[in-house]
Amino acid sequence: MKDREIELIHKAQKGDSFAFEQLISSYDRQVLSLAYSIVGNSDDAQDIYQEALISAYKALPKFRMQSDFFTWLYRIAVNKAINFKRKKLQYQVESITKPDSDSYGSDHDLRISSSETPEEVTIQKEMKDIIEEAVLLLSTQERMAFVLCHQQGYKLHEAAELMDCTLGTVKSYLFRSREKLKVHLKPYMEN
Amino acid sequence: MSKDKLKEEVLLYLYGELSEEDKLSFEEDLAKYDNLRKIYEAEKKNHEFFSLSTEKEISDSLLQDSRSELRRRLKEENNSSLTDSSASGGLLHLLFGSPSKIVAALSMLTFGILLGKFVSIQIDFDNSIEVHQLTSSIEGIISNELLGSADMEIADMKIIAYDAESEEITLSIDAVTSVAIRGNISNHKIQTILAAALQSDLGPSIRLKSVDLLQMNIGNIEIVNALIYALKNDDNPGVRLKAVEALGPYSDNSDVKEALLNTLKFDQNAGVRIQAILALKDNKDPKVLEVLKQKMESDENEYIRDQSRESVSDWTINKTGREI
Known part of the structure; x- marks a missing residue:
C-alpha cells in the first residue's frame, strides 16, 4: 500500500470523511460499474454504491491493513450487490427490460474498431445490448461470476475471494452462466 | 476424458487459468485431437460473442451524482455520531432534570471511560492493599474495595520483585475498570x-x-x-x-x-x-x-x-x- 493511502486510511479511521472520500476516489468508479453490471440500472447501482461505501466507512476502524484496501473495499461492494439483488427479489419480480443506456460513458463505443463500418458498429451495439439483457436473466451469483471473470478479467481464485466462496463454486457459477447465455442467445449466435 | 472434462479444460484455457505447463500440453492435444479442437472452436466462438458485452463504463455525471450523495450521507453519518450526545442529552434530561445535572453526569461518564482506560496501578501486597501510583492527578479516587472486584479487568501484570525469604511480592498491574466521578464542570x-x-x-x-x-x-x-x-x-x-x-x-x-x-x-x-x-x-x-x-x-x-x-x-x- 502506498504511504499516502495508509495516511488516508488512518485519518478516515478516525472519522475524517474527507480523507475517506479521497481514499476511495481511485476506486469508486469501479464499484459503481460493478453495481451497474449486476443490477442493470443506474438507480439501483447508486443504491449499492452508497450502501457499500457507507458500510466500508463504518467498518474501516476494523481494517488492519493486512489485505489490499481495494480488495477489501471491492469485496464489500460484491457482497452488497449480491445481497441487494436477494432483497430485491423478495419484493418484486425482476424487470428484464433493457438497461438504461444514458448512464453509460459517452465513449463506450469507442472501443469498437474504427475500421468497422457504421452498419457493423450498429449491429455490434445491438448485440451488446442483447447480451446485457441476457446477462440480467442469470442468477445473481452466476451474473457476479460472469461479470468478475469474463468482463472484468478477474482470475477464478480472486473472484472466489471477492464472492466469499470456494474456487470450485465460482467455476461452476461461471460455466453455468455461459451455458445459460448460450441458450438465451442461441438465435443471435446462429446468425 | 469425458466431454464435460474436455470442455472444462477448454474453458480454463480460454480464461487463462492453466499453468504454463498445462497450457503447452493442452495446445499439443489441440493439434492432435479433432474432438478437442471442435469443442475448442465452438467455445472460442461463444467466448468472443460474449465478449461483445464488456464492463460498464460509467458516465462522469453519474459518478459525480453518486459522490455528492455519498458526501451528504457521510456528513449525516458523522453528525449522527456527534448528535449521540444530543440524543443521550434528551434521555439524561428526563433522568436528571436540570442542565447542570446533565453536565455533571456526562462528566462522570467521560471521567469513567478515561479512568478505565488509563489507570495504571502498582500494588504492594503486604497486610493491606495500597494504591501507590496513578497516571493522572486523581489519587484517592480508586477505593481499595475496587481492587480485585469483578468489575476490574487486569489487562497486563508484571512481577516487579519477589523476596522468597520474606515472601513479599510487588506487582505492577495495568487494570481496566469503569469508575464514575461526580462533580461540577468547573472542578x-x-x-x-x-x-x-x-x-x-x-x-x-x-x-x-x-x-x-x-x-x-x-x-x-x-x-x-x-x-x-x-x-x-x-x-x-x-x-x-x-x-x-x-x-x-x-x-x-x-x-x-x-x-x-x-x-x-x-x-x-x-x-x-x-x-x-x-x-x-x-x-x-x-x-x-x-x-x-x-x-x-x-x-x-x-x-x-x-x-x-x-x-x-x-x-x-x-x-x-x-x-x-
Whole structure:
C-alpha cells in the first residue's frame, strides 16, 4: 500500500470523511460499474454504491491493513450487490427490460474498431445490448461470476475471494452462466 | 476424458487459468485431437460473442451524482455520531432534570471511560492493599474495595520483585475498570480529565464532547492550552471547529490569537477557517489585519474572502474615521 493511502486510511479511521472520500476516489468508479453490471440500472447501482461505501466507512476502524484496501473495499461492494439483488427479489419480480443506456460513458463505443463500418458498429451495439439483457436473466451469483471473470478479467481464485466462496463454486457459477447465455442467445449466435 | 472434462479444460484455457505447463500440453492435444479442437472452436466462438458485452463504463455525471450523495450521507453519518450526545442529552434530561445535572453526569461518564482506560496501578501486597501510583492527578479516587472486584479487568501484570525469604511480592498491574466521578464542570480535576480526553485518541465523538463540556467553563490556562493543542493537531475538522468556537472569546490572549491566525492561514477545512475569521474579525491587532488582507485576496473560499474584505474595511474605517 502506498504511504499516502495508509495516511488516508488512518485519518478516515478516525472519522475524517474527507480523507475517506479521497481514499476511495481511485476506486469508486469501479464499484459503481460493478453495481451497474449486476443490477442493470443506474438507480439501483447508486443504491449499492452508497450502501457499500457507507458500510466500508463504518467498518474501516476494523481494517488492519493486512489485505489490499481495494480488495477489501471491492469485496464489500460484491457482497452488497449480491445481497441487494436477494432483497430485491423478495419484493418484486425482476424487470428484464433493457438497461438504461444514458448512464453509460459517452465513449463506450469507442472501443469498437474504427475500421468497422457504421452498419457493423450498429449491429455490434445491438448485440451488446442483447447480451446485457441476457446477462440480467442469470442468477445473481452466476451474473457476479460472469461479470468478475469474463468482463472484468478477474482470475477464478480472486473472484472466489471477492464472492466469499470456494474456487470450485465460482467455476461452476461461471460455466453455468455461459451455458445459460448460450441458450438465451442461441438465435443471435446462429446468425 | 469425458466431454464435460474436455470442455472444462477448454474453458480454463480460454480464461487463462492453466499453468504454463498445462497450457503447452493442452495446445499439443489441440493439434492432435479433432474432438478437442471442435469443442475448442465452438467455445472460442461463444467466448468472443460474449465478449461483445464488456464492463460498464460509467458516465462522469453519474459518478459525480453518486459522490455528492455519498458526501451528504457521510456528513449525516458523522453528525449522527456527534448528535449521540444530543440524543443521550434528551434521555439524561428526563433522568436528571436540570442542565447542570446533565453536565455533571456526562462528566462522570467521560471521567469513567478515561479512568478505565488509563489507570495504571502498582500494588504492594503486604497486610493491606495500597494504591501507590496513578497516571493522572486523581489519587484517592480508586477505593481499595475496587481492587480485585469483578468489575476490574487486569489487562497486563508484571512481577516487579519477589523476596522468597520474606515472601513479599510487588506487582505492577495495568487494570481496566469503569469508575464514575461526580462533580461540577468547573472542578479542576474534571477539567483536567476532559482536557486529557481532548488530546487522546479515544475517538472524535469523545473529543467533541470534551470540547463541548470544556467550552462551558474554561477555568484555567491548561484548558486553553488543551484547546489550542486540539486546534493545531486534531485530525477531525469537527473537533477543530468546536475548539475555535471555544477559544473565540479569548482571542485577545496572544497564544490563542496566534493559534487562530494559524488556523485561518493554514487549516484545510473551509468551515474551520470561516469560524476562525468570525473569531478574529473584531480583533484590532495589526497582525490580524495583515492576515485578513492576505485572505481577502487569496483564500479559495469566497465567503472567507468577503468576510476578510469586510473586516479590513471596518478596521480601516474605525482606525482612520474615514473609508480608504
